[in-house]
Amino acid sequence: MILLEINNRIIEDSLTLKFNNAAAGNKPEAIDVTIADFDGVLYHLSNPGGDKTKVQVSISLKFYKDLQEHGADQLIKREYGSFLTTPESGYNVSIAFDLDHLPANRDEVIKKAGLLKRNCFASVFEKYFEFQQREENSQKRAVIHYREDETMYVEAKKDRVTVIFSTVFKDDDDIVIGKVFMQEFKEGRRQFQQAPQVLFSHKEPPMELQNTNAKVGDNIGYITFVLFPRHTSPAARDNTINLIHTLRDYLHYHIKCSKAYIHSRMRAKTSDFLKVLNRARPEPKNVEKKTFSGKTFKMN
Amino acid sequence: MSTTLQPYLKAVRQTLTAAICVENFSSQVVERHNKPEVEVRTSKELLLTPVTISRNDKEKVLIEGSINSLRISIAIKQADEIEKILCHKFMRFMMMRAENFIILRRKPVEGYDISFLVTNFHTEQMFKHKLVDFIIHFMEEIDKEISEMKLAVNSRARISAEEFLKRF
Numbered sequence: 001m002i003l004l005e006i007n008n009r010i011i012e013d014s015l016t017l018k019f020n021n022a023a024a025g026n027k028p029e030a031i032d033v034t035i036a037d038f039d040g041v042l043y044h045l046s047n048p049g050g051d052k053t054k055v056q057v058s059i060s061l062k063f064y065k066d067l068q069e070h071g072a073d074q075l076i077k078r079e080y081g082s083f084l085t086t087p088e089s090g091y092n093v094s095i096a097f098d099l100d101h102l103p104a105n106r107d108e109v110i111k112k113a114g115l116l117k118r119n120c121f122a123s124v125f126e127k128y129f130e131f132q133q134r135e136e137n138s139q140k141r142a143v144i145h146y147r148e149d150e151t152m153y154v155e156a157k158k159d160r161v162t163v164i165f166s167t168v169f170k171d172d173d174d175i176v177i178g179k180v181f182m183q184e185f186k187e188g189r190r191q192f193q194q195a196p197q198v199l200f201s202h203k204e205p206p207m208e209l210q211n212t213n214a215k216v217g218d219n220i221g222y223i224t225f226v227l228f229p230r231h232t233s234p235a236a237r238d239n240t241i242n243l244i245h246t247l248r249d250y251l252h253y254h255i256k257c258s259k260a261y262i263h264s265r266m267r268a269k270t271s272d273f274l275k276v277l278n279r280a281r282p283e284p285k286n287v288e289k290k291t292f293s294g295k296t297f298k299m300n
Numbered sequence: 301m302s303t304t305l306q307p308y309l310k311a312v313r314q315t316l317t318a319a320i321c322v323e324n325f326s327s328q329v330v331e332r333h334n335k336p337e338v339e340v341r342t343s344k345e346l347l348l349t350p351v352t353i354s355r356n357d358k359e360k361v362l363i364e365g366s367i368n369s370l371r372i373s374i375a376i377k378q379a380d381e382i383e384k385i386l387c388h389k390f391m392r393f394m395m396m397r398a399e400n401f402i403i404l405r406r407k408p409v410e411g412y413d414i415s416f417l418v419t420n421f422h423t424e425q426m427f428k429h430k431l432v433d434f435i436i437h438f439m440e441e442i443d444k445e446i447s448e449m450k451l452a453v454n455s456r457a458r459i460s461a462e463e464f465l466k467r468f
Contacts, residue, residue, distance in 0.1 A: 002463045173385045177453060180382055184457040188465035195465035231468060243467055254460045258453050262386065265452070266393045269445050274400060276437055280430035 004250050006242050007114035010035050011057060014045055015097070015110045018055050022099035023106075028052040038249045039146050041117050044091060053099045058091035059116045066144040067120055075123040079112060093120070121245040122238075124154055125163075129232040129240075131156035141212075150248065153209065161227040162208060165248050169219045175202070177255050178221060185223075197226040223247070308355045309436050312363075315351055316372070316432045319365040322420040336369035336419045361439075362412060369419040371405070372435060373412035376442055386449050387413060390442070403431070 014033060022028060030052055035043040044058040064072065076093055077084060083095040095113065103109050112119075124142050131138045138156035145151050153164040169175045182200035189195050199206060201222040205214035208224070225247075231240045287299045327333040329342050337346045348365035362373040376391075378384045391414050398404040403422055405415040418431060 002460055003467075173389065176381045176385050180453055181457040181461065184454075184461035185465070188461050191462065192465045192468070195468045198465075236468075240468065243464065247464075250460070250464065254456065258456055261452060261456075262389065262449050263393075265445070265449055266390050269390075269441070270394055270397060273394075273434075273438060273441070277401065277403070277434050280426035280434060282427060 004038075004246050004253060006118050006246060007111065008035065008037055008043065008117065009114070011043060011045065011116070012110050012114040015055065015057070015113055018099060019097075019102055019106050019110065022053075022102060028099050031055060037117055038246065040148075042091075043116070044088065046088075048085070048088075048096060054096055055099060056085065056088065056094055056096040057113055057116065058088040058094040059120065060091040061117070061120055063145050064092040064120070066142075066146075067123060070124040070127050070142055072120055072123040075119060075126065079119050083109075118242065118245060122241050125161075125241045125244070126237065128154045128156040128161050129227075129237055132158070132161045132227075132229065132232050133234070135159075147248075149215070151214070153214075155208065159229065161232050163225045163227065163244060164206065164209060165223045165225075166205070166215060167221050167223065167248050167251070168217075169221065172219070173259070174255055175219060175221070177258055178251065181251060181254065182221070182223065194230065196228065196231055199224040199226070223251075304355055308353065308359075309439065311353050312361050312439070313432055313436050315353060315363050316370075316435060317429070319348070319351075319363050319370050320418060320423065320428050320432060322366075322368050322370060322418070322423055324420045324424075325368040334368075336417060337366035338364050338369045338371045339417065360412075362409065369417060371409070371415060371417050373409040373415040374439060374442075375411065376413045376446070378446075382450055382453060383446055386446050386453075387442075390446065390449075 010033070014031065018028070018031065030047055030050075031045050032047070033043075033045045035045070037043065040062050042060045044056075044060075046056050046058070048054050048056045061067070080095050083097060085094050085096045087094045093116070095116070097103075097109070097113075124144060128138055128142065135158045136156070137158060142154040143151060144154075149166075149168045151166045153162075153166075155162045167178075169178055179200070179202065182198070185198040186200060189197060201224070203218060203220060204216055204222075205212070206222050206224050209222070214222075225244060227240060227244075230236060285299070288296055289299055290296050324334070325337065325346070327335050327340075328346075329340075337343065341347060346367045350362060350364040352360055352362050354360035358375065359377045360375050362371075364371045364373075376387050378387050391408070394401065395404060395406050395408075395414070398406045403416045403418050405417045408415045416435065423431070
């Protein structure tokens, strides 16, 4: 599993179960599940008003306000239209399904529900991709604080869209491993001409963010993606959004996997060393001796 | 560069074989105590001259002997950042399990990455020549292991970057 999935498996599986259940004509059961996703996002699957024939999926993102500024509401309406309901208290968006009147294209609807988080993010990207396609400069930079100490900046120019992620490395060793990964990302263009340009800056923000009060620190890194028209064109747009919005999680996931792998190697090597060391012990001589009268006893 | 490895290890082996002649010696300072003199260092007459065997300025072995104990400190080659953190992690991992390792010291001597302490009690329980074999084997394997782990991290980085970027 090298790439992270952008859809939420749990939602898809739960909804599939419910829909199949209803389609088979069985009595619907109550559901109340709270699911966590990357970036502090929470989902809540429930029966609104205790009505077991309706299933509601709500999503809460701490940074939804930032997204709303860039048209998240319109995009959600566009994607989920008929299923949108008033958001549950404590959540930002809610969609509801009526099990008695299942939609015709069940699988498609379930897939869309699993992409709820991705669609919330998509609005920012789409807006800026539009700017670039019309060859305008975006006047304002989009700032989304998608995590506690981490921010995403999006800006559009005539011929490119720049997406900058700031990320915090909690551990010093993570910084070194992170640098190795970013070095490989930077060089990806040599092999894949179609890939966007990737830049990495450690400790200080890159040139584009020079005069903003972007954070500075030893364990802070800035990853810049320069997306060209071929990535922002309507045909490639969705694919680009899918790949970009989980980049930070992708990077940290692989850093953690590397550390886990190193750990298991160290464990194996250490037990290897222990075996060699134990060869230094002489084998215990287990000598059984017998006395003249026939009593046997063991010697250590 | 690797042509110096065999003479280096041979020199370490010869020195260790000579230095590992330890015998029981109760403490002269405190009644009824038995301490490893190389650690305590109270009586100068019980300590032997320390010997440093250097392969280059980054890789060396310090062997300090005494009448009842022997301390071996190893400085491991760390060429770049990632080797440094891998070495550091590995040594810390092993030193946490020092009790299992018997001859391992929980903290390395200043300026070195890892230290062993061999006392007369250890040599009474284990074969001396096999202990020396272990140290030499350890020195060989560490370098190999660190290079392999570095290679693993690099290839993981390459593959994940490739997978990600090829989808654009």
